[in-house]
Amino acid sequence: MSRNSFLAVLAQRLSFAIFLVGKVLRFLFFLGFLFFLLKGTNTLAGYGINQVIFFFLTFNFIDATAQFFFREVYRFRPLVVSGDLDLVLVKPISGLFRVLLGGADLIDFVTLPPLAFALFYVGRLLNPTTFEVGLFLLLVINGLLIATAFHIFVLSLGIITLEIDHTVMIYRDLTSLGRFPVDIYKQPLRGVLTYLLPVGVMVTLPAKALMGLVTPPGVLASFALSAIVIFLSLRFWNFALTKYTSASS
Amino acid sequence: MRKYLSIFRISFAQEFAYRANFIMWRIRNVMQIFLVFFLWDAVFTDPNRLVFGYDRSKILTYVFSLLLIKSIVLSTRTIDVAGEIARGELTNYLLKPINYFRYWFTRDLSTKLLNLLFAIFETSILVVLLRPPLFLQNDPYILGLFLISLALAVVLYFLILLIFSLFPFWYPEQGWGALFILFIFTEFAGGGLFPLDILPQALQKGLYLTPFPYLLFMPLQIYLGKLGVLGAFKALTVSAAWVGLLTVMLRKLWSLGLKAYRAEGR
Numbered sequence: 001m002s003r004n005s006f007l008a009v010l011a012q013r014l015s016f017a018i019f020l021v022g023k024v025l026r027f028l029f030f031l032g033f034l035f036f037l038l039k040g041t042n043t044l045a046g047y048g049i050n051q052v053i054f055f056f057l058t059f060n061f062i063d064a065t066a067q068f069f070f071r072e073v074y075r076f077r078p079l080v081v082s083g084d085l086d087l088v089l090v091k092p093i094s095g096l097f098r099v100l101l102g103g104a105d106l107i108d109f110v111t112l113p114p115l116a117f118a119l120f121y122v123g124r125l126l127n128p129t130t131f132e133v134g135l136f137l138l139l140v141i142n143g144l145l146i147a148t149a150f151h152i153f154v155l156s157l158g159i160i161t162l163e164i165d166h167t168v169m170i171y172r173d174l175t176s177l178g179r180f181p182v183d184i185y186k187q188p189l190r191g192v193l194t195y196l197l198p199v200g201v202m203v204t205l206p207a208k209a210l211m212g213l214v215t216p217p218g219v220l221a222s223f224a225l226s227a228i229v230i231f232l233s234l235r236f237w238n239f240a241l242t243k244y245t246s247a248s249s
Numbered sequence: 250m251r252k253y254l255s256i257f258r259i260s261f262a263q264e265f266a267y268r269a270n271f272i273m274w275r276i277r278n279v280m281q282i283f284l285v286f287f288l289w290d291a292v293f294t295d296p297n298r299l300v301f302g303y304d305r306s307k308i309l310t311y312v313f314s315l316l317l318i319k320s321i322v323l324s325t326r327t328i329d330v331a332g333e334i335a336r337g338e339l340t341n342y343l344l345k346p347i348n349y350f351r352y353w354f355t356r357d358l359s360t361k362l363l364n365l366l367f368a369i370f371e372t373s374i375l376v377v378l379l380r381p382p383l384f385l386q387n388d389p390y391i392l393g394l395f396l397i398s399l400a401l402a403v404v405l406y407f408l409i410l411l412i413f414s415l416f417p418f419w420y421p422e423q424g425w426g427a428l429f430i431l432f433i434f435t436e437f438a439g440g441g442l443f444p445l446d447i448l449p450q451a452l453q454k455g456l457y458l459t460p461f462p463y464l465l466f467m468p469l470q471i472y473l474g475k476l477g478v479l480g481a482f483k484a485l486t487v488s489a490a491w492v493g494l495l496t497v498m499l500r501k502l503w504s505l506g507l508k509a510y511r512a513e514g515r
Contacts, residue, residue, distance in 0.1 A: 018426035022433055029437040036447055037292070040300055045291045166273030173280040180284075184291035189283070 002104040005071070009106040019107050027060060027111075030179070045184045050125045051211060052180070057122055058207040059179045061115045062140060063172075064108045066147035072103035073151050077164040083248040085159075089241075096237055099155055100148075128210045135219065139206035145226040146202040147175075152233035156240035178203030201225055252347060253355045260326065260359040275367050278316065279375070285442060286312045286379065296382070301447040307473050309381035311444055313372055314469055319441065320368035322402045322464055326356040330414035331424030334506075337514040350499075354407055361403070386472050394481040398468040401488040406435075406464050408495040415499075418506035421513055440466025446475075460495065463488040 009016050034056055038049040047055070076099050079085040089095045128136070150171050158164040174197055177185070182193045182200035194200035201222045208214050264271055289312055292298075293305040303311070330353060333339050342349050376383070386392055409431065416427040436442055438461035445453055445466050456462055467484045470476050476484060 012422060014420065015423055015426050018423060019429060022426070022429045025430070026433045026437075029433070030442075033437070033443050033447075036449070037443070040447060041292050044288075161269070163269055163273070166270060166277070169277060170273060170280070173277050177280070177284055180288060180291075185283075185287045186290070189287070 001098070001102045005103040006106045006109075016107060020110060023107060023111060031056065045181060047181060047183075050122055051207075054119070054122045054126060054210070055181050055204065055207045056179055057115065057119045058140070059175070059203045061112070061119055062143045062147060062203055062206075063175060064111050064115060065144060066151070068105050068108035068112065069101055070147070070151045071105035071108070072099055072101065073155055073164070073168060075103060076155055076158050077162065080159055080164075080244070081162060081248065083246050085244065086246050089244075095241075096152065096155070096234075100151060123210055126211055128212070132210050132212050135214070136206050136210040139209050139219070139222065142222055142226045143202040143206055146198055146229055149226070149229040149233040150175075152230075152237050156233070156236045159240040160243050175199055175203065181207070195225075198222075198225055198229065253351060256347075256352060256355045257359045260356040261363060264360060264363050271363075275364075275371065278319065278368070279371050282312065282316050282375070285315065286375075286381070290381075301444070302475070303444065306382040306384045307475075308444070310384040310473065311469055313376065313381060313383065314472065315441065315465065316372050316375075317365070317368050318399070318402075318465055318468060320364040321361055321399060322406050322468075323435065323441075324357070324361045324364035325406070325410060326360050327353045327407060327410045327414065328428065330411060331417050331428060334414070334510070335417040335421040335424050335513070337512040339510065340512045350411065353411070357403075357407060384473060386474060388474065390478060391471065391474055391481065394478070394485065395468060395472045398463070398471050398481070398485055398488060401485065401492060402464045402468055404492050405460055405488060405495065408492065408499055409435075409460060412495065412499050412502060415502050415506045418509045434461055435464060438462065439464040440469065444469070446470075457487070460488075460491040463491060 031053070034052055035049070038044060038052055042048075044052050079088065079099065085095075085099075088098050091098070123133070123136075151168075154164065154168050154171055157167055161167075174193075177193060178199040182190055182204045185193060190200075205214060205218070205222055209219065286309070289308045292300060293308060296305050298305065300308075333342075339349075342352065386395070410428075413427045413431045414424065417424040438445075438456055438459060440462060445456055445462055448456070463484065467476075467488065471481045471484065
């Protein structure tokens, strides 16, 4: 499925180039903004320039990885509206797997190696220990699990309400609040972003782990949280399937 | 004139046909303001701090005004033009006794009115919740110049968007890609995320030669009184020059585009 998806993108090289340039420009503009902002202010919520850039890079890496894997979610609505989801559900393959991971995005895939290198480069400037690097990697995987749960929720909501486009963009807007450490947000928003909509656990916590700013109970709680949201999202998916009317098919 | 009034009324009513879409769009606007607000709030924790020539009240006024100004300048239905050209639906309009540009400008005005009403409501709630110190401009000359800059920004964005929407005349499947690039430039080079005067002077000077800063940044600079009357006139002159230049460019591209138009799908 991923090979087909890659071939489809490569068949339209101009479109591929335009979107790739757009994504790189957006990244560079934001990075430039952070650089000039921190040059003027020196710190942001107590974090130095390298730390703020590392938060931003961590956000981008998790966001781009999630988009790379879950691009098919953005194409889910027509399947539900037309009733073509029937054709997915009757096949001898998990329907959820097909609509969640059935169309990996080549454009995001191309951006991942440079992002990983930038993370490595800026991360080294923060002088982490091997343990902190290991914890960072584990928490990035944990963040990706939370992103998976978010996308399953969006798909399920799409079956019930037929609304996908804006819901997934609201998810993107929510996670983009993690471009900066959630410490910059005031209560109760900080609490909401940390516990209720775990953007903080998904994006801020991995970066903080590399800086040695997390506690063992906090890390354990974050693993428990991702297990809970994955469980809830799967239950919600099963519930949503019972509401699928197969209309128009 | 009467037919455009009818288009305005119908377009306004159409917005209510897709209420969920509209509400989601507004939620997204509010969330984007949250990011910018809390970022600058963190920078200006000390109320007496002065950074990049802004104090706390002026920068937070910039952020809150963005919500209102974006609803006026960036709310648009013209975004659908690229798709209509790509699908060959433009033919329907070419056969009707209406001016295509006026049709879309009228539709834009109707969605701007609705978005502005919601933005006023949202801003009021956010002001009550977040209690930012706001700067209120009381100089009538500056306010007048601000309104003129806003009107120019509306026309400027309409022209830029239309020019980018003509891309499918030549590349029918690339309409969205061209708009994607435009939106990135509008957000960053327009001052939608941060005021452009935090950038180095050389970069600022280069940006001020493009039309983007005259969409959001310059009107807000005029409102905040950072340009003075003379500086405001200079900004309005550049903005008006861009309107003139882009109008000529749009007409030329439209005429070339119609020659290339193949009405695919019709």
